[in-house]
Amino acid sequence: NAGVTQTPKFQVLKTGQSMTLQCAQDMNHEYMSWYRQDPGMGLRLIHYSVGAGITDQGEVPNGYNVSRSTTEDFPLRLLSAAPSQTSVYFCASSYSFGVSYEQYFGPGTRLTVT
């Protein structure tokens, strides 16, 4: 199993540009989520999904959209990038929706918005 994969690993955008961060998992996990990591702030939840066709907002959803058309994929879209979105983005998945399941993280995407 490849686990959780993310592409690209690095990306530089100009303010106002749009892009999609890709996330895929091959473990047939129901639950997927996106976090951003900023210095001194740990990781914060952006959006999450409890299954195909179901998404919801996390702690810091503004400026991001998500969709979940398949169990495997959970892309994160930046519609109009802003410098405040410069961060490292992690996608995670777990077996199901619940507190007891370990979340597996992807390798991360480092995004810089100039």
Added chain:
Amino acid sequence: AQKVTQAQTEISVVEKEDVTLDCVYETRDTTYYLFWYKQPPSGELVFLIRRNSFDEQNEISGRYSWNFQKSTSSFNFTITASQVVDSAVYFCALSESGGSSNTGKLIFGQGTTLQVKP
């Protein structure tokens, strides 16, 4: 509100020293899980341990050990005989319950950067 505090921003030790990373959490839930993740310089997040709120037994895994104390809302992590390869950022996290409002999210502390010098 749920919160995780890792008061130690950076710790520096010399190889073979023991080191303890502190984690204090706040939650109103009676059912919750606590986690530790390691983030080495390569950047990925590596799962270390999960502990549920009903199990206060300490756990040992090789050089790693965890002390969970509900009375002080703490879940501290000790590395015995530290090695250079232990150099990383360590995150403590809380998974809230919340019943029907459960987002399944992990609430992370700010992280502790551990540097182990040879």
